[in-house]
Amino acid sequence: QLQTKHSHRRQKILVVANRLPTKPKRDAEGNWTFERCSGGLVSCLAGIQQKFDMVWLGWPGADFNDTEKEMVANEAMKQGCYPVFLRQSLIDEYYNGFANNVLWPLFHYIMPPFDKGVNECSTEQWGAYKKANEIFTEAILSVYEDDDYVWIHDYHLMLVPKFLREAKPDCNIGWFLHTPFPSAEIYRTLPWRQEIIESLLHSNLLGFHVYDYLRHFLSSCVQLTSLEISAHTIDATTIGGCIVKCATVPIGISPDEFLWAMKKPEVQSKIEHLHEQYEGRKVILGIDRLDYMKGIPHKLMAFGCFLEHHPDWADKCVLVQLAVPSRRDVPEYQRLQRQVHELVGQISGKHSTISAGVPVIYMDSSMSPDDLTALYNVADVALITSLRDGMNLVSYEYIACQHGKQHPGVLILSEFAGAAQSLGAGSIRVNPWHLQDTANAIHEALTMSSEEREALQEYAFKYVTEHTAQKWAETFLQCLQEACSDLMEVTSQ
Ligand code: G6P
Numbered sequence: 001q002l003q004t005k006h007s008h009r010r011q012k013i014l015v016v017a018n019r020l021p022t023k024p025k026r027d028a029e030g031n032w033t034f035e036r037c038s039g040g041l042v043s044c045l046a047g048i049q050q051k052f053d054m055v056w057l058g059w060p061g062a063d064f065n066d067t068e069k070e071m072v073a074n075e076a077m078k079q080g081c082y083p084v085f086l087r088q089s090l091i092d093e094y095y096n097g098f099a100n101n102v103l104w105p106l107f108h109y110i111m112p113p114f115d116k117g118v119n120e121c122s123t124e125q126w127g128a129y130k131k132a133n134e135i136f137t138e139a140i141l142s143v144y145e146d147d148d149y150v151w152i153h154d155y156h157l158m159l160v161p162k163f164l165r166e167a168k169p170d171c172n173i174g175w176f177l178h179t180p181f182p183s184a185e186i187y188r189t190l191p192w193r194q195e196i197i198e199s200l201l202h203s204n205l206l207g208f209h210v211y212d213y214l215r216h217f218l219s220s221c222v223q224l225t226s227l228e229i230s231a232h233t234i235d236a237t238t239i240g241g242c243i244v245k246c247a248t249v250p251i252g253i254s255p256d257e258f259l260w261a262m263k264k265p266e267v268q269s270k271i272e273h274l275h276e277q278y279e280g281r282k283v284i285l286g287i288d289r290l291d292y293m294k295g296i297p298h299k300l301m302a303f304g305c306f307l308e309h310h311p312d313w314a315d316k317c318v319l320v321q322l323a324v325p326s327r328r329d330v331p332e333y334q335r336l337q338r339q340v341h342e343l344v345g346q347i348s349g350k351h352s353t354i355s356a357g358v359p360v361i362y363m364d365s366s367m368s369p370d371d372l373t374a375l376y377n378v379a380d381v382a383l384i385t386s387l388r389d390g391m392n393l394v395s396y397e398y399i400a401c402q403h404g405k406q407h408p409g410v411l412i413l414s415e416f417a418g419a420a421q422s423l424g425a426g427s428i429r430v431n432p433w434h435l436q437d438t439a440n441a442i443h444e445a446l447t448m449s450s451e452e453r454e455a456l457q458e459y460a461f462k463y464v465t466e467h468t469a470q471k472w473a474e475t476f477l478q479c480l481q482e483a484c485s486d487l488m489e490v491t492s493q
Contacts, residue, residue, distance in 0.1 A: 011052050011053070011149065012053040012054070012148045013052045013054045014054075014055050014057060014144065015054060015056045015151050016056075016057045016150060016153065016157060017152075017154060017156075018058060018095065018153075018154060019059055020059065020061065020081045021036060021042035021081070022034040022035060022036055022081055023035045023037055024060050024061060024062055024064075024072060031071065032072050034072075034076055043253070044470075044472060045469075045473050047470035047473065047474070048473045052477075055080055055082055055143055056082065057084055057139050057140060058082075059085075060072060060076060060084075060085070069083075082143055084135060084139045086135065090131060092128075093124060093125045093128030096329045096330050097121075098122070098125035098126055099156045101125070102126075103155045103190075104155065106182065106186060106187070106189070107179045108180060108293045108388040109180075111189060122191075126191075126192055129159070133158075134159075136157055137164050140160070144168065144171070146170070147172070149477065150173050151175075151176065151477070152176075152203070153175075153176055153178065154177060155178075158175070158196045159195070159199045160175075160199075162198065162241075165202035165240070165242070166202075172480065172484040174203060174479075175200060175206050176206075176208075177206075177209075177213065177390070178209070178391070180212075180390055180418065181208060181214070181216045182216060184219035184220040184222075187216070188220065194224055197220060197221060198236075198239055201221075201225075201234060201236035201239065202236070203244060204483040205244070205246075205480045205483040205484075206244060206245070207247050207476050207479070208246070208248055208249070209250050210391075210421045211421075213248075214246050218232070218246065232246045245479065245486075250391065250472065251469065251472045252396060252467040252469045252472050253396045253400065253468065254469050254470065255464055255465050258373055262404075267374050270374035271374045271377050273374075274374055274375065275378060280316070281315070282318075283381070284320070284380065285375060285376070285379035285383065286319065286382075286384070286385075287322045287376075287394045288323055288386075288394070289326040290323040290324060290325050290326050290336060290340070291326055291333070292336045292387075293388050293389065295385035295432045296385075297336075297340060298385050298433065298438070299321070299383055299432070299438070300319075300321075300340065300344060300347060301435050302436075302438035302442070303319050303359075303383075303439075303442065304350070304351070305436060306443060314353055314359055315355050315356030317359070317446060318356075318358075318360070319359060320361045320375065321362045321363070322363050322365065322367060323340060323362065323363065325337075325364055337364070341362075344360050347359060376397055376400075376402070377402070380445075380446070381409055381412060381442065381445045382394070382395065382398035382410075383438075383442065384413050384414055384417060384419075385414050385430065385432035386414045386417045386432065387414070389414065389416065389419070390418050392413075392414075392418065392419040395411055395413050395417065395419045395423055399411060399426070399457065399460040400465075403457075407450050408453050408454060408457035409453070410427070410428060410445035411423065412427065412430055412445055413430070414431075414432045416431075423463060426456045426457065426461075426463065427456060428441045428444055
């Protein structure tokens, strides 16, 4: 357990992420309340809260007027959250713009259109990104106390380490990337590559999901800086940075939450209901944020291809696809939704039958945790076709919910998801760009023997239960503590 030098208080962790783990809700009288979000980073850090004081800093997800801000801040603080207010114009340029229209695609290997360079618009967005990162830094400084550990999350806040180090030279800073870090050949196309990488090198620890992302980051450092790098450690002191440790710390889920949920009578009755509803049909399940990196069109096209080759399966299986709306103000996401709707229509038009109805049940919505658990449990196949994905915890959740079944289902997993490096041997791995490959995998999964399915499930379940969210958070904080104390030793020599 981390200890503070000040014996009167527990070690404090400042968790800094773009988004707070709470959702603002306005009641009938116009008052704001906050609802804790389920899943995601919130449940990953739940275990840590038992050991450390934790303060969350993040954007509360909406634009509030000045009179609302105080009420919102008071409500959020009741849940240990410290809202970082951003004006709508800044959200447009920083969040919708630079973070989600420049960095997000590039970190997932999507280059700007081949006939266009970076335009003025992105330059303005870069200014907004800097501004937002400054605002986050000011918010951190307003709650920061000596010896705190600051854990910064993701691609939205990559300039915070430098701003923070300049203000607090002794600050303990860790940063974790939830997306892939792309190959250096992709990263170095970014006009602001230098500023970003140099800022990150003001952290004590940089964490990545899988070794490849770490390796790509180190290659970028080699190409873009002349710093000394050895054994995953970069000496950035000559540029005012740190002796930076880089580590692979793969995230996980809290499998117990799903195992407990499955025992609840209300979930059991939902499971029974779903079995009745889909009797005689195998359920193939897709759950994704509606994001172009999730490869939803590729999944639909591969499913269409499977039905073309195996028309006898048209009334014996159903693809249930949940597409949770996301980043609706970014035009690319709006285009994606139209494309997906069109594909669902095409497949349904072609393969629906009077006896079995439509082959695809598609929903533009999220689902309650209980409904989700029941659906995961009932599904015979989970189909994940991400074109790139930092990790993909849906695959972990599916494995957790297949536990205890006499005939477990099969996970089909894109080899471009970080999870393929952990659950690969417990799944059928596919190249989602190769539609026929995915179509063949669907057939293989639907016709696989019980013994084979059990062997895959056993392997994957063991991994999921051994590499939990709690372990991820503890390991990261442990590495951060070590990185900071090593640094103290070096500087005191
Ligand atoms: C990815 C990112 C997260 C982000 C999440 C949802 O997983 O790595 O940082 O919170 O997507 O996206 P949103 O833009 O809604 O926060």
